[in-house]
Every structure is written in structure tokens, then in C-alpha cells.
Amino acid sequence: MTHSPNIATAARVADAPTTDALYDLIAASGARAVAVIGLVKNAGKTTVVNALMAHVAHRFGLTSLGLDGERTDHLTGLAKPRIAPPKGTLVATTSGSLERSGYQMQVLAELPFTTPLGRIVIGVAGGEGQVEVSGPTTLAEVRATVEKLQELGADQVLVDGAINRLGSASPKVSDGVVVATGGMVGDSLDEVVEVTRATLDMLGLPAASPQTLSLVPAQDLLAARAIAVDDRGGRSILTLDTVIGEGAAVAREVQRRHTQTLFITGALTEEFVDDFTRVLAPGRSLRIVVRDATVLVLPPAGVIRLQRRGIVLEVLTPLRVLAVTTNPFRVPQPYNPTLLFRAIADAVSDRVPVFDVVNGLAAVPAAAAADDTLLSPRKV
Amino acid sequence: MDIRPYGDTRDDGIIQLSFTLPLVYSVKAPDVGKQYVEKLGFHDVGVAECKAIDPSFTFFVAYGRTDTGIDPDQVKGDYLEVEEMDYYAINALIKDKLGRKLTVVGAAIESDAHTVGIDAIMNMKGFAGNYGLERYPEMNALNMGSQIPCEQLLKTALERHADAILVSQIVTQKNIHVQHLTKLIELLEAEGVRERFVLVVGGPRINNAFAKELGYDAGFGPRTTPLEVASFLAQEVVRRGAQS
Numbered sequence: 132m133t134h135s136p137n138i139a140t141a142a143r144v145a146d147a148p149t150t151d152a153l154y155d156l157i158a159a160s161g162a163r164a165v166a167v168i169g170l171v172k173n174a175g176k177t178t179v180v181n182a183l184m185a186h187v188a189h190r191f192g193l194t195s196l197g198l199d200g201e202r203t204d205h206l207t208g209l210a211k212p213r214i215a216p217p218k219g220t221l222v223a224t225t226s227g228s229l230e231r232s233g234y235q236m237q238v239l240a241e242l243p244f245t246t247p248l249g250r251i252v253i254g255v256a257g258g259e260g261q262v263e264v265s266g267p268t269t270l271a272e273v274r275a276t277v278e279k280l281q282e283l284g285a286d287q288v289l290v291d292g293a294i295n296r297l298g299s300a301s302p303k304v305s306d307g308v309v310v311a312t313g314g315m316v317g318d319s320l321d322e323v324v325e326v327t328r329a330t331l332d333m334l335g336l337p338a339a340s341p342q343t344l345s346l347v348p349a350q351d352l353l354a355a356r357a358i359a360v361d362d363r364g365g366r367s368i369l370t371l372d373t374v375i376g377e378g379a380a381v382a383r384e385v386q387r388r389h390t391q392t393l394f395i396t397g398a399l400t401e402e403f404v405d406d407f408t409r410v411l412a413p414g415r416s417l418r419i420v421v422r423d424a425t426v427l428v429l430p431p432a433g434v435i436r437l438q439r440r441g442i443v444l445e446v447l448t449p450l451r452v453l454a455v456t457t458n459p460f461r462v463p464q465p466y467n468p469t470l471l472f473r474a475i476a477d478a479v480s481d482r483v484p485v486f487d488v489v490n491g492l493a494a495v496p497a498a499a500a501a502d503d504t505l506l507s508p509r510k511v
Numbered sequence: 512m513d514i515r516p517y518g519d520t521r522d523d524g525i526i527q528l529s530f531t532l533p534l535v536y537s538v539k540a541p542d543v544g545k546q547y548v549e550k551l552g553f554h555d556v557g558v559a560e561c562k563a564i565d566p567s568f569t570f571f572v573a574y575g576r577t578d579t580g581i582d583p584d585q586v587k588g589d590y591l592e593v594e595e596m597d598y599y600a601i602n603a604l605i606k607d608k609l610g611r612k613l614t615v616v617g618a619a620i621e622s623d624a625h626t627v628g629i630d631a632i633m634n635m636k637g638f639a640g641n642y643g644l645e646r647y648p649e650m651n652a653l654n655m656g657s658q659i660p661c662e663q664l665l666k667t668a669l670e671r672h673a674d675a676i677l678v679s680q681i682v683t684q685k686n687i688h689v690q691h692l693t694k695l696i697e698l699l700e701a702e703g704v705r706e707r708f709v710l711v712v713g714g715p716r717i718n719n720a721f722a723k724e725l726g727y728d729a730g731f732g733p734r735t736t737p738l739e740v741a742s743f744l745a746q747e748v749v750r751r752g753a754q755s
Contacts, residue, residue: 198724205721231587247723265723269705293724296693298700372669373702375662398701402662426701
């Protein structure tokens with residue numbers, strides 16, 4: 132690789148007032164586990180995690196769904212931000228990562244989850260040196276790790292994401308989400324803004340109303356893959372092993388049974404949306420309820436396509452997006468930080484606070500700013 | 512303990528180098544090459560070959576002695592630690608400990624049209640003197656081929672009650688293939704079936720740590736043989752079977 136290291140994301144020093152504001156927001160959110168997810172690889176997740184952890188008064192727990200804090204990125208060869216947790220931070224990583232980074236910490240617990248890099252170990256950071264953080268492989272294991280970190284005394288657990296995965300934002304794992312976006316998300320600034328906005332729309336899908344939820348008993352939602360409820364409240368469980376690849380069949384069932392509300396308990400894919408909307412009669416009103424936004428394994432445009440057909444998409448458990456962070460990094464040339472920040476803030480700061488913790492930029496929704504005097508960094 | 516390159520005798524530190532300089536060949540070319548190698552830190556340098564390969568380029572083969580050594584124990588990597596077994600031992604392990612055939616479904620996913628990797632590991636004739644997984648009597652191996660959507664791969668794995676899913680992928684600079692690899696994981700998690708499968712990814716730019724970052728159970732890079740993959744699969748599936 133020939134990229135010069137000075138444009139890499141590594142070794143960025145966070146701007147103190149902006150980081151304080153983001154920290155205050157996260158600490159005050161009451162979220163017990165905060166997932167920091169990136170819309171793309173190198174979106175700046177780890178820089179945000181580092182900046183938050185610098186607040187030593189707070190006892191953070193730290194783990195990762197992916198692999199963070201390694202010296203250089205495996206794919207791009209670019210330097211990556213190192214992780215130097217302050218003394219007292221509870222860190223859950225793998226034995227392999229500990230060994231690779233030569234990090235010393237007092238080990239408190241070992242969990243029975245194996246990863247390609249060995250077992251999961253939890254320890255207390257001594258405050259010296261840099262550690263590679265790589266948590267468990269599956270979401271169920273990440274959840275158990277988060278619980279263990281809480282049990283050992285973490286006030287809040289930060290879950291660093293993996294590449295572009297949304298998984299750690301799942302309510303199974305976390306109850307607050309920070310979305311890292313940046314210059315690598317698209318080929319142009321317009322695309323960056325559009326993808327960021329559309330992804331936030333997707334993550335912010337509304338919860339189904341109590342009336343809608345009362346249509347189906349909770350145990351059915353656990354057992355069945357798809358449940359169709361008709362206009363008179365009649366319930367039918369579609370006998371499927373999965374709805375994947377069955378978009379056309381499900382659409383025919385919806386037509387036949389006069390379904391008004393369709394509960395899907397697994398993944399919703401682009402292929403499903405394509406087949407489903409092709410077969411479903413145009414103008415047909417329908418509500419689709421999925422588990423949460425992380426089961427939407429499709430580009431945000433797929434959601435928009437459903438909505439344009441008049442289909443209302445809702446979730447059983449909504450996600451709480453606490454903040455968006457921006458990172459001007461891009462290969463080969465970074466964006467002007469203010470330019471990128473302003474473009475994203477203009478598009479989304481009416482609903483969620485936006486921060487650039489490195490360049491000291493912040494924009495908060497007017498309503499939140501009015502009743503929250505903690506948010507004091509300079510506005511743009 | 513440090514080791515050094517072996518040339519003629521143990522620990523002599525002699526290395527052979529071949530390189531090309533953008534230099535018009537002339538009588539002084541061998542000295543240019545020699546002094547360049549000395550600048551790299553070698554001593555007792557000898558230029559064995561020095562030829563014009565083009566009007567403006569000169570090719571060299573040189574020998575030099577180095578004092579630098581390396582202690583292999585200090586090299587920390589991200590290697591998958593799996594005990595390599597032979598073909599018969601793997602079959603016997605599956606038969607004795609699992610008590611049924613081990614089912615594997617493999618594919619090159621999404622837009623990836625390269626079958627060479629998945630074929631080398633799965634096809635009966637195998638690769639590098641090893642039989643492929645299809646040849647193992649104790650395995651049901653299905654090679655779905657290339658350009659298989661993640662949805663289809665997952666559906667097939669569910670239908671066949673697969674123990675393991677093998678994904679072959681060429682990860683390019685544009686990183687699009689990375690998104691294919693994470694898509695499969697997100698799909699499995701959304702469907703609530705991630706725990707059912709041992710997930711293995713292989714490809715020229717894959718290593719074990721990267722597999723972890725992606726959310727897979729193991730990653731295999733270039734020069735992997737079917738025997739290594741089969742050893743891992745048999746041991747991991749048996750281990751999980753013993754746990755549950």
C-alpha cells in the first residue's frame with residue numbers, strides 16, 4: 132500500500148469539549164450497553180470509543196463485535212487507532228488479541244466462548260499500554276459478555292462494532308446506539324449524506340402500537356417465522372422454515388388471507404422485498420412488523436421501496452440512536468471536516484445530535500439543546 | 512533463540528536476492544548492484560548475475576551475508592491452532608465421535624465468480640496432493656459453485672441441516688466483498704440460526720484475525736489445503752457436539 136500514513140484515522144486526538152458533550156449525552160442516556168456501529172469500515176468507531184473512555188470517572192466496560200486496536204488494518208494496510216483504556220476500565224477481549232498486543236491486565240474472568248483468536252477473557256485495564264480488543268463472535272455471546280461486564284461493575288458497556296455490521300445495535304445486545312458515518316460511506320458527498328440519512332431512517336423505524344402488538348401472542352412470535360393477521364383479527368401462522376426466498380409465496384398468502392398486518396420474525400432481505408412487491412397487488416395497504424431494525428438485511432433503498440408501495444414498516448423493539456459521529460477520512464483525500472460535518476448535520480441534526488469529536492464540531496436538535504445545557508461546544 | 516538463514520553452513524546468514532534496477536547496463540552495473548545490496552546491510556556481497564533485460568533496465572542475482580536473526584517464539588500471529596490430522600483419522604473421528612456424517616455446504620457468494628478456491632477445498636480430486644471434502648466418506652459435502660446469493664446459501668444450509676458453511680471470497684480493494692461476507696453473518700443472526708453452523712471463510716486475502724473481525728469461526732488464507740479445513744471442521748463440529 133502506498134497511502135501516506137498522515138491521512139490515516141490513527142492517532143487522532145479528540146477535541147475535549149465536544150467529547151465531553153458526547154460523553155454527557157451517553158452517560159445521561161441511561162443506556163446500559165451502547166453499541167458503536169459504523170456504516171462502513173473505517174468510519175471512526177474506535178476513535179469515538181477511545182474519546183468516550185477517556186472519562187475515567189465513569190467505569191466503562193469495553194468489548195467488540197469485531198477486532199479493534201490492531202496496528203494496521205488488514206485490508207487497507209492503513210494505521211488504525213490504538214486502544215489505550217484508562218486504568219480501571221473493564222475490558223473483554225480474546226486471549227489471542229491479548230497475546231498479540233502484549234497487553235498486561237489483571238484477569239477477572241474467562242468466558243467459555245471460543246473465537247478464531249482464542250477464548251474470551253475479562254480483565255481490569257492497568258492504564259498502561261495499548262490493547263487489541265476483539266470480543267465474541269456471535270450476538271448471543273456478546274450479550275452474555277456485556278452482562279458479565281455489568282456484573283463485574285461496569286457502569287456502561289461500550290460495544291465497538293465490526294466493519295459495517297449493524298448486529299451489535301440489536302436490542303438483544305445493546306440499548307443505545309451511536310452511528311459512525313464518514314467519508315468512506317459513499318463515492319461523493321451527496322452519497323455519504325444520502326446513505327447516512329436513509330440508514331438513520333431505517334434504524335429509526337417506529338415501534339408497532341400496543342394495539343398492533345396485541346394481535347399476536349408473544350409465544351407465537353417466538354415460534355413462527357411469519358404470522359398474517361386479517362382485517363377481522365384472524366390469525367394464521369404461515370408454515371415456513373424461513374421467509375428467505377419466499378417473498379412471492381408470502382405475498383400470495385397475504386392476498387389470499389386479506390392480511391392487514393404481517394409479522395416477520397426473521398430477516399427481511401432485498402430479494403424478499405423484490406419478490407414480495409412484484410406479486411402484491413399495487414395500492415394494497417399492509418403493515419409489516421419485524422423484530423427490530425437489525426433484521427433488515429438490505430440496503431436502506433429497499434425499505435424506501437416498501438414504503439413507496441404504501442406498506443407501513445414497524446418494529447417490535449425500536450432502537451435508540453443516541454448520536455451520529457462524522458469522520459472526514461476518505462481514500463485518497465479526506466474531506467474538509469467542516470464541509471462533511473455540515474452536510475451531514477444539515478440532513479439529520481433535526482432528530483439526532485451530530486458530533487465530530489476530533490475536529491470539535493457538534494450540532495444538536497433544537498429541542499434537545501434547549502433543555503440540555505451540557506451541550507456546550509461550538510455549534511456550526 | 513535466534514535463527515539465521517542457511518546458505519552453505521548453519522548460521523552463515525547467506526541470502527540470495529534477485530532484483531531489477533532502472534539502470535542502463537554498462538561495465539559498472541555489477542558494482543552498482545553490489546553497493547546497493549551492501550546499503551541494505553549485507554556484507555560479503557557477490558553479484559552472480561548481472562544482465563540487461565531491456566535497453567534501460569538491468570537484472571541482478573546477488574548473494575550477501577546478514578547478521579540479523581529472528582526468534583520464532585517472539586513472532587505473534589493470528590494462526591488458527593488446529594491439530595492437522597490425516598484423511599483416515601478425520602473420517603474415523605467423525606464416525607466415532609459424531610456418529611453420523613458431517614454436512615458441509617460451500618460456495619463463492621454474491622457477485623464473486625471465482626470458483627478456484629472453493630473447488631480446491633471441496634472438489635473430490637482436491638488440491639496439493641490432498642483429497643477434497645467430497646471424497647471424505649464421512650462428509651456430505653455440497654459445493655454450490657460461484658455467484659451464490661447469501662440467501663440461497665443459507666436456505667440450502669438449513670434444508671440440509673448443515674454443520675458447517677464454507678464461504679470462498681476474493682476480497683478486492685474496493686471492499687465490496689467484505690460487505691458480502693458481513694451480509695451472510697447479519698442474515699444468520701437475523702434469522703436466529705448463527706449458532707447452528709460452524710462458519711468458515713477462505714480466500715487469498717483472508718486470515719484468521721480478519722475472520723474474527725468479520726464474524727466467522729475460522730479463516731483460511733492462501734496455500735490452505737483441504738486437509739487443514741477438514742481437520743478444523745471435524746474437530747470443531749465434534750467439540751460443539753460434545754458441548755451441547
